[in-house]
Amino acid sequence: MRLWECASLIRSKNAGPFWLTFDVMFSAAPPYEHVKRSGVLTAERFAELYGLHVEDVDAFECDQALAFKFSIPRPRIQGDFGDADMHGGQQYAPLLEIEVPQP
Amino acid sequence: MRYVAAIGALGGGVDGPSLLAALDYDPQFIAADAGTTDAGAFALGSGATAFSKAAVKRDLSLMLRAGLRARVPVIVGSCGTAGADIHVDWVLGIVEDIAQDLHEDLRGVAIYCEQDTAYLAESLAAGRIRPLRHSPELEPDTLAGCERVVGMIGVEALQDALVTDPQFVIAGRCSDAALYAALPLMKGFAPGLAWHAGKVVECGTLACENLGAGVMVVTLRGDSFSVCPVGADLRCTPQSVAAHSLYETAHPYLFREPSGTLDITASTYEQEDDVTVRVTGSRFVAADDYSVKLEGAELVGYQAMIVGGVRDPLIISQLDTWQENIRRYVIGSIERVMGVEIDDRRYRLGFHVYGRDAVMGDLEPLRRPGHEVGIVCTTLAPSQDEATEMAKLCRQPLLHAPIPEWKGAITGFACLHSPAWVEVGPLYRFCLNHVLLPAEGQAVHRLENVNVAASPGRQSALTQVGL
Numbered sequence: 001m002r003l004w005e006c007a008s009l010i011r012s013k014n015a016g017p018f019w020l021t022f023d024v025m026f027s028a029a030p031p032y033e034h035v036k037r038s039g040v041l042t043a044e045r046f047a048e049l050y051g052l053h054v055e056d057v058d059a060f061e062c063d064q065a066l067a068f069k070f071s072i073p074r075p076r077i078q079g080d081f082g083d084a085d086m087h088g089g090q091q092y093a094p095l096l097e098i099e100v101p102q103p
Numbered sequence: 104m105r106y107v108a109a110i111g112a113l114g115g116g117v118d119g120p121s122l123l124a125a126l127d128y129d130p131q132f133i134a135a136d137a138g139t140t141d142a143g144a145f146a147l148g149s150g151a152t153a154f155s156k157a158a159v160k161r162d163l164s165l166m167l168r169a170g171l172r173a174r175v176p177v178i179v180g181s182c183g184t185a186g187a188d189i190h191v192d193w194v195l196g197i198v199e200d201i202a203q204d205l206h207e208d209l210r211g212v213a214i215y216c217e218q219d220t221a222y223l224a225e226s227l228a229a230g231r232i233r234p235l236r237h238s239p240e241l242e243p244d245t246l247a248g249c250e251r252v253v254g255m256i257g258v259e260a261l262q263d264a265l266v267t268d269p270q271f272v273i274a275g276r277c278s279d280a281a282l283y284a285a286l287p288l289m290k291g292f293a294p295g296l297a298w299h300a301g302k303v304v305e306c307g308t309l310a311c312e313n314l315g316a317g318v319m320v321v322t323l324r325g326d327s328f329s330v331c332p333v334g335a336d337l338r339c340t341p342q343s344v345a346a347h348s349l350y351e352t353a354h355p356y357l358f359r360e361p362s363g364t365l366d367i368t369a370s371t372y373e374q375e376d377d378v379t380v381r382v383t384g385s386r387f388v389a390a391d392d393y394s395v396k397l398e399g400a401e402l403v404g405y406q407a408m409i410v411g412g413v414r415d416p417l418i419i420s421q422l423d424t425w426q427e428n429i430r431r432y433v434i435g436s437i438e439r440v441m442g443v444e445i446d447d448r449r450y451r452l453g454f455h456v457y458g459r460d461a462v463m464g465d466l467e468p469l470r471r472p473g474h475e476v477g478i479v480c481t482t483l484a485p486s487q488d489e490a491t492e493m494a495k496l497c498r499q500p501l502l503h504a505p506i507p508e509w510k511g512a513i514t515g516f517a518c519l520h521s522p523a524w525v526e527v528g529p530l531y532r533f534c535l536n537h538v539l540l541p542a543e544g545q546a547v548h549r550l551e552n553v554n555v556a557a558s559p560g561r562q563s564a565l566t567q568v569g570l
Contacts, residue, residue, distance in 0.1 A: 015353040017140050017533035018237065023349050027342075050466050062355050064372060065346040071353040073237040075465045079143040080532045081403055081483050082464070084455050086143050090462045094469075 003041070004096040006031040012091040015071060017078035020088045022046075024068040024095060032066040034103050041098060046070045049094045104290055106130045106283065108319040109166050111307035113137035113179055114154025117162040118316035121334040126173050128320045128333075133170050134282045135162070136305055137194070138181020140398065140533065141351075147185035148250045148400035148531025154184070156197060163194070164201045170270060171207065178261065178272045178282050185398070186276030187251045188217040194273050195553060202555040209555040211271035212264035216548040218252040218397065223539065231540045232397070238536035245534055249399040254539060256395070257361030260548045261285035267552065275548070276398060278360055279305035283321070292323050294387035298365040300328040302358060303344055303382070310347035311337045331379040339380040341372035361396070363389040392540050395547050399535035404449065405487040406527035407494035409480045409501065410519040417508045418515050419472050425504055425515075426454055432500045437493055443484075451483040452493070478516070487526055494524035 004010060008027035015021040024041060026032035035041055043059035046052075052072060060069040076083040085091060107130040110117045114137065122133075142153040152159070163179065170177035183190025191213050202209045224246050226232050232241055246252070253276035262285050264272045274282075283301030288294060303310050304319040310330065311317075317334015330339050348367060349355045358365040366386045375381040418425050433452060434445045443450050457477035460467035480501060482493035501516040541547050 013351050014141055015351055016536075017144070018235075018536045019353045021349075021351070021353050023346075025346055025349075049468060051468065058353065060355050062345070062349065064341070064370075065349055065355070066342055067346055067349055067355075069349055069355050077532055078140070079145075079530075081406075081451050081481070081530060082453050084461050084464060087141050091466060093463075094466075 001100045001102060002096060003035070003098040003100055006035065006100055010092050010095050012088055014074075014078055014088040018074055020072050020074050020091055022070040022092055022095065026066040029066060030103075035068075035100055036061055038101050040100055041068050043070070045098065049098075104131050104287060104292070105320060105322050106286070107133045108283065108304035108307055108321065109133055109135040109169075110162060110318070111136060111305065111309055112139060112154070113162050114158040115162070116158070116316070117165045118318060118334055119165050121317040122165055122169050125318050125320050125333045126169060130173060130175060130320065132176045132178055132286050133166055133173070134178040134180070135166060136181055136279045136282060137179050138184055138186050138276060142184060144400040144531040144533045145529075146183070146190070147187060147253065147398060147533075148402060149529065150187065150189040150251070152183045152190065152193065159194065160197045160200060163197055164204065167198070167201055167209070167271060168205065171205075176265060176269050176272060178274070178285070180274045180277030180279065180282040182273055182275060185251075186216065186253050186274070188215045188275065191215055191273055191275050195555075198271060198273065199555050202557055206557045208557050209270050211269040211273060211553050211555070212267060213551045213553050214256060214260050214264055214272065214274040214277075214548055215551065216254050216256050216260070216275040216277075218254045218539070218547070220246045220249055220252055223252060223397070226539055226542070226545075229542070231542060232537050233394075233540065235536045235538065241535070241537055245401070246399070248401045249534060250402055250531065252397055252399040252535065254395040254397055254547045255361070256548050257281045258285040258288055259362070260550070262289050263550055265289065273553075280358070280365070281360065287323050293325070294363070295365065295385035296323060296328045296382070298358070298360060298387050299367055299370065299382060299385035300330065302365060302367075303330050303347060306347070306350065308332055308334060308337055309350065310339060310344050312340050312343045313337065327381050327383040329375055329379050329381045338378045341374055341380055344380045344382065345370075345372050361393055363387055394538040394540055397535045397537050397539055398533065400531045401534040403530040403532045404451075404483045404485050405490045406530050407482050407487070407490040407524050408527055409494055409497055409523050410477070410525065411501065411523070412475055412477045412517045412519075413515060414475045414517065415515055416474070418506055419474070419476060421506060422456065422459065422472055422476065425506060426456070429497075429500045429504045430454070432504070433497050436496045436500075440496060441489065441492060443489070449485055450489075450493070452497075453481040453483070455479040455481070481527075483530065487528065491524060491526055498523045
């Protein structure tokens with residue numbers, strides 16, 4: 001099972017002009033808990049997918065929100081010459097294909 | 104006490120019937136945020152706005168009419184997208200129009216928070232400007248090069264305005280949550296609850312389970328607050344409210360405000376009725392130093408571009424080399440014809456290859472082009488004329504760059520426009536990610552009492568300067 005098949009929303013967005021933030025959200029506790037326990041969605045995995053150093057990735061598991069959050073410094077300042085995603089909204093696609101083991 | 108959050112972005116379309124219905128809850132104020140950095144630095148840099156005058160007037164008119172009916176203040180923050188002084192004046196002009204339409208004299212307060220860059224340079228020299236995480240050191244030149252700098256106000260400035268019992272408060276760049284926390288804090292509600300409630304409703308109905316038109320009603324109590332949407336089919340759930348705290352923020356639990364940090368790590372959320380969620384346990388930790396977040400925009404240059412595409416699989420199979428050959432050729436002709444060097448600072452040349460890695464750039468793990476690719480070739484220069492000249496020099500190399508497989512002249516690029524180049528205009532960039540620690544008595548905002556007459560004309564008086 002791939003991550004997009006069990007999450008309710010996977011999104012990215014600016015967190016101000018200098019940061020990007022990624023949310024992986026679930027609509028029920030069982031799939032969230034399952035993904036959390038499986039250990040497939042970690043700062044290390046995120047850094048590997050995006051070609052970053054793991055120390056540049058802030059990772060959070062938000063139990064009440066049933067969500068994972070990752071924040072990274074923007075590779076380019078929002079809207080600077082060369083930036084092609086003003087709102088940071090289309091940076092999440094590599095997360096969709098993360099393979100989640102069957103429960 | 105109760106209050107109403109009319110919308111997350113003034114100009115986005117306040118839902119009139121819901122706002123009217125929310126007045127039955129007996130709110131003590133109505134507020135809306137009108138700003139965003141999301142649209143880019145152009146608003147702060149150029150003084151333009153993201154929403155049109157007509158759209159803002161419509162929403163503000165609905166809010167002011169509701170405020171007059173309920174006899175409560177209407178508070179709008181981060182006016183005109185970036186909340187610079189020019190934007191505050193723009194919204195005041197709209198309030199004037201509305202007063203005339205309604206045949207009502209209106210009395211309110213404007214809060215300006217644009218910063219004097221010379222004064223900021225002194226603060227920098229005195230060690231009173233600090234970088235936020237992952238920010239470079241601030242050079243005095245950067246400050247001097249800013250078109251505009253705003254200092255984000257907190258509840259204090261709003262409270263100075265609210266003690267005058269105004270019908271409206273039109274504020275420059277403002278903490279979104281502060282719009283909603285200012286009055287509750289004046290009334291003595293717990294800071295953790297007051298700030299958290301503001302944080303939940305600052306984006307309007309976005310904290311609901313589903314998207315839809317409506318407004319949010321907050322009820323604050325001694326030990327909790329509740330959020331209740333008013334609008335067709337809108338519903339808050341513990342998860343939707345908890346999850347909203349993640350939206351557009353780098354940290355899910357800690358939110359820095361001028362006077363301290365909201366900490367919602369220990370907050371609990373429970374369903375109060377079908378659509379309402381009650382929140383408890385939020386904390387606010389007062390800061391040792393009062394800090395004002397600075398936002399600044401600098402002019403990077405002017406841009407032009409050429410948009411087109413490639414379908415030839417042989418070119419696509421060697422896209423990197425083809426692109427590099429074009430780049431090298433164009434750099435040479437820009438030097439020859441214009442006598443300037445592509446220095447990657449003042450003069451820049453960029454390629455976005457859609458279908459390969461345009462959207463994600465350096466973050467793209469799958470750099471594999473499709474069967475056709477779209478190419479946007481962009482140029483940057485200190486003047487529009489030069490940027491356009493550079494774009495003109497890109498056209499021929501894009502069209503005719505050879506590849507080894509084809510003998511003779513090829514046309515390997517499909518132009519979308521004629522003329523092929525498009526003038527994009529000025530490019531502004533956010534250039535401050537810093538906080539100002541104001542010195543004792545240093546003014547970071549200015550309040551102005553504003554009386555708007557039902558007949559044309561506006562009188563205003565500077566009444567107060569201070570933190």
